[in-house]
Amino acid sequence: MKGFLEDANYSIGLLDEGATLADVIDNCIYEHTHTGKRAFYVGDLGKLVKKNIQWQNVMAPIKPFYPVKCNSTPGVLEILGTLGIGFACSSKSEMALVQDLGISPENIIYTNPCKQASQIKYAAKAGINIMTCDNDIELKKIARSHPNAKLLLHIATEDITADEEMNMKFGTTLKNCRHLMECAKEFGIQIVGVKFHVSNTCKELQTYIHAISDARCVFDMAVNHVIRPLLDIYFPKESGVNVIAEPGCYYVSSAFTLAVNIIAKKTECDKLLPSGVEQTRNDDEPVFTYYINDGVYGSFASKLSEKLNTIPEVHKKYKEDEPLFTSSLWGPSCDELDQIVENCLLPELSVGDWLIFDNMGSGTLGEQSTFNDYQRPLIYYMMSFSDWDEMQDAGITSDTMKNFFFVPSCIQLSSEDRFSTAA
Secondary structure, three states, rough: OOOOOOOOOOEEEEOOOOOOOHHHHHHHHHHHHHHHOEEEEEEHHHHHHHHHHHHHHHHOOOEEEHHHHEOOHHHHHHHHHOOOEEEOOOOOHHHHHHOOOOOOOHEEHHHHHHHOOOHHHHHHHHHHEEEOOOOOOHHHHHHOOOOEEEEEEEEEOOOOOOOOOOOOOOOHHHHHHHHHHHHHHHOOOOOEEEEEOOOOOOOOOOHHHHHHHHHHHHHHHOOOOOHHHHHHHHOOHHHHOEEEEEHHHHHHHEEEEEEEEEEEEEOOOOOOOOOHHHHHOOOOOEEEEEEEEEOOOOOOOOOOOOOOOOOOOEEEOOOOOOOOOEEEEEEEOOOHHHHHEOOOOOOOOOOEEEEEEEEOOOOOEEOOOEEEOOOEEEEEEEEEEHHHHHHHHOOOOHHHHHEEEEOOOOOOOOOOOOOEOOO
């Protein structure tokens, strides 16, 4: 069945209308408290369905190609595959992963800007023709290994704001596009479109305006909610140009919640606090440092290159008037880079308590390090019956029910329950 792996080692809990995400988290924590306090995710796959409905309502002319590196867990890929979404792959392993879902080669794009020749040959053998290119050396390499390739010229965008450091950039200039077109003609390679990338941290509207305008310029050279009106201007329906997008965070970020356990604690009465904190505390107030069983060498890997876009919530109940203390959170590696949260206000916690991070579905569930005997968090998938009905409307038949099971509103998990996991 397209969209579902035959041997996928996971299942999805169907929640009745009385059960909530909080219920699932509570019961998973209850189970882990008795069997070993391992970090875990709860993935609400129904949110993927809702995001796709929203996309179709607002951005219907634009076909989404999901970047697999954003979150490559089997539940996510199979749900998106069933919804008819395309996939943007950056490696041979990612291409093979989505091929196993039964996705046709026409719905796969090879997007790595620096491709290995062997992986280009793999794409050619698999019939994956569409790939990106931003320089003549890469173009020649593609021509040698994949003569039937259809290229998207990757153009650079000006998406660096004043408070961001300059990162390694990919993409060619408008000026160089004509040269690349001439090279492509010389080597007999088709250029069929234009690609640009804007960081999900970029909030500058002008970046999108410039990028879409530049893309129009490239088409003019040789290729015969702010975004939608611009597309109507630069690429109207009668132009015959198909517009695609790579919405990664959009689909998966809010769908996953991470639960971590406090494994160690330190108490200090140090006056050297982050700026702005000294004025809000008494000198004799303690400062707490907590170590959790996940860190930057695992689920918080994106913290090494960007700001954390979620704040921790305390799982245990505490009184509204309970005092809050300056706290910091660190991963289990004892590495100086393994700081998750530099400064936050929390009630005093104990070893064994749990913290919850939401919006953890993007950039956290790919290949992860085994640093310091790190154990990958377990993944529990869930979906409401209303979302399941939406999935059926999208074309899923009862044959796929093998991946689903009913979870009643009064959930009490035990080791025999099939609220299955993907490690």
